[in-house]
Amino acid sequence: MEFLYNLLIDPFVQMVELPDFFLQVLWEGFVSGVLYALIALGFVLIFKASGVFNFAQGIMVVFAALSLVGLYALGMPAYIALIATIAIMGILAVAVQKTIFHHLVNQPDIILLMATIGLTYFLIGFGEFVFGGDPKVMITEELGLPTGSTAFDVLGGLVILQHIDIAAAVIAIIMVTALAIFFNKTRIGRALRAVADDHQAALSVGISLDQIWIIVWFAAGIVALATGIMWGARSDVSFALEIIAFKALPVLILGGFTSIPGAIVGGLIIGIGEKIGEIYWGPLVGGGIESWLAYVIALIFLLFRPQGLFGEKIIERV
Amino acid sequence: MSAVETVADETAAQVAQDPILSVNNIEVIYDHVILVLKGVSLTVPEGGIVALLGANGAGKTTTLKAVSNLLGAERGDVTKGSIIFKGEEVQSLSPNDLVRRGCIQVMEGRHCFGHLTVEENLLTGAYTRRDGWGAIQTDLEMVYTYFPRLKERRSSLAGYTSGGEQQMCAIGRALMSKPTMILLDEPSMGLAPQLVEEIFEIVKRLNENERVSFLLAEQNTNMALKYARYGYILENGRVVMDGEASDLRENEDVKEFYLGVGGGERRSFRDVKSYRRRKRWLS
Numbered sequence: 001m002e003f004l005y006n007l008l009i010d011p012f013v014q015m016v017e018l019p020d021f022f023l024q025v026l027w028e029g030f031v032s033g034v035l036y037a038l039i040a041l042g043f044v045l046i047f048k049a050s051g052v053f054n055f056a057q058g059i060m061v062v063f064a065a066l067s068l069v070g071l072y073a074l075g076m077p078a079y080i081a082l083i084a085t086i087a088i089m090g091i092l093a094v095a096v097q098k099t100i101f102h103h104l105v106n107q108p109d110i111i112l113l114m115a116t117i118g119l120t121y122f123l124i125g126f127g128e129f130v131f132g133g134d135p136k137v138m139i140t141e142e143l144g145l146p147t148g149s150t151a152f153d154v155l156g157g158l159v160i161l162q163h164i165d166i167a168a169a170v171i172a173i174i175m176v177t178a179l180a181i182f183f184n185k186t187r188i189g190r191a192l193r194a195v196a197d198d199h200q201a202a203l204s205v206g207i208s209l210d211q212i213w214i215i216v217w218f219a220a221g222i223v224a225l226a227t228g229i230m231w232g233a234r235s236d237v238s239f240a241l242e243i244i245a246f247k248a249l250p251v252l253i254l255g256g257f258t259s260i261p262g263a264i265v266g267g268l269i270i271g272i273g274e275k276i277g278e279i280y281w282g283p284l285v286g287g288g289i290e291s292w293l294a295y296v297i298a299l300i301f302l303l304f305r306p307q308g309l310f311g312e313k314i315i316e317r318v
Numbered sequence: 319m320s321a322v323e324t325v326a327d328e329t330a331a332q333v334a335q336d337p338i339l340s341v342n343n344i345e346v347i348y349d350h351v352i353l354v355l356k357g358v359s360l361t362v363p364e365g366g367i368v369a370l371l372g373a374n375g376a377g378k379t380t381t382l383k384a385v386s387n388l389l390g391a392e393r394g395d396v397t398k399g400s401i402i403f404k405g406e407e408v409q410s411l412s413p414n415d416l417v418r419r420g421c422i423q424v425m426e427g428r429h430c431f432g433h434l435t436v437e438e439n440l441l442t443g444a445y446t447r448r449d450g451w452g453a454i455q456t457d458l459e460m461v462y463t464y465f466p467r468l469k470e471r472r473s474s475l476a477g478y479t480s481g482g483e484q485q486m487c488a489i490g491r492a493l494m495s496k497p498t499m500i501l502l503d504e505p506s507m508g509l510a511p512q513l514v515e516e517i518f519e520i521v522k523r524l525n526e527n528e529r530v531s532f533l534l535a536e537q538n539t540n541m542a543l544k545y546a547r548y549g550y551i552l553e554n555g556r557v558v559m560d561g562e563a564s565d566l567r568e569n570e571d572v573k574e575f576y577l578g579v580g581g582g583e584r585r586s587f588r589d590v591k592s593y594r595r596r597k598r599w600l601s
Binding site for chain 1: 386388390391393413414416418422423425429432434439441442491495
């Protein structure tokens, strides 16, 4: 009886009794949700355009953040370092396409996946060789990102918002809007969607797959950089960050591998669900459910809606 | 040499003088082992419609893809011979270079972009163009005048349109690249006879009004020979016969094997088979 009470009633009682705390939990969940969404976005971009599940997206986040910090440590001004890092992500995109994926056109998906795993370990080794293995501090202030926090009086309590979190949310929203416009309104965006639909037909109308894939890898690189800055600002920049990429998996399953809105909504559901689950239901099983709850949610989704919430409709004419 | 022959030679030389496309004895190998084309030669004169006929697996699609360079993505390779488009060897060019030079393929099975609207599909055809939005809009209107049905369905997803509309969409998309030569693969596939006729009529009009040359791969021999001026018949990766469309239509072998109307009295299947064997041995 008591267990059922704790499971079904007590958490909601707590939520109502301490609404300010509940709001705080929601906000925390929202922020990590935004960051999950950003990582998932990087996956979606590449998967949509080339059908490659890019295992290396996580390490690209680390690599971008390390480059930024490393270049700053070399004495570059923060903004120049930022631009140089974007250039590095561009070079990485060209290199990946020219040396790996150009030669693997029309290979089975599993081979492409293996190639990205190879790329992951190459980037880990190369990153450690260049930047060293120890954690670094993100240059948050130097980039002009806000620090500090504001406390709001709401519902008879305090809700504290970190400025960096607000900035993360704003930047994520800007990026997603920009990508949506890019995909739907521009010539290249149209070509990207065409390639996603049918490689052969895209080739036949003169769209260069190499060019399109370089563009998506570059876009995914920029998304990785933004994610790296935001995650780095919350903890520090180290190779351990790479595992957050796996958090993108449940997000993708939830939202659908091919959908940008799906990545966002999926990210938010996972982020918020995880936090609320941890705070209110975690104590029941002794805590620590944050690390696996997302996968359980994803599993349930796989059983009932394998294409995800916003997965592309499979058009089949009869 | 008699005078008559000399005159005939000269006219032949004139026709052959300026082909927009000439394929010279090409051999295509898939996956380094499977020999699909065993020496195919053909020419398409500027402003002509040439039909490439033959049964399933004869090598029609492979020939077209060898020209448009879409073979690479299928692990196919042109190992011998040459392909000359507008006086330039094109084997080493990418499909996108070829589209820029005015040669575009409409693939078998239409291959519209299902999740793009009809209009977006058409616009992807203009991907290689650099002559500005105004010119592209003009051509979009031009495509809509040839295919009024596409205008009605411009904002529906191509994946939800009918087979005929998708075929029109695929041809319209190719037109948006301002081609001088379209490689049209099996436009009649899976369409009602009436629609096939409609599409061939449009091909004819495009050929006359826009001066687009066509190389047309078809299994519907009857229809193809009605609209084409010249035809090649492929069998097992070789050209076994070629000639003016009108001559081919009258040819007894073509009638028997491809048009389904037996010449003269009916022969038993047994005879046909041995006849075919003999012919192949001869060729």
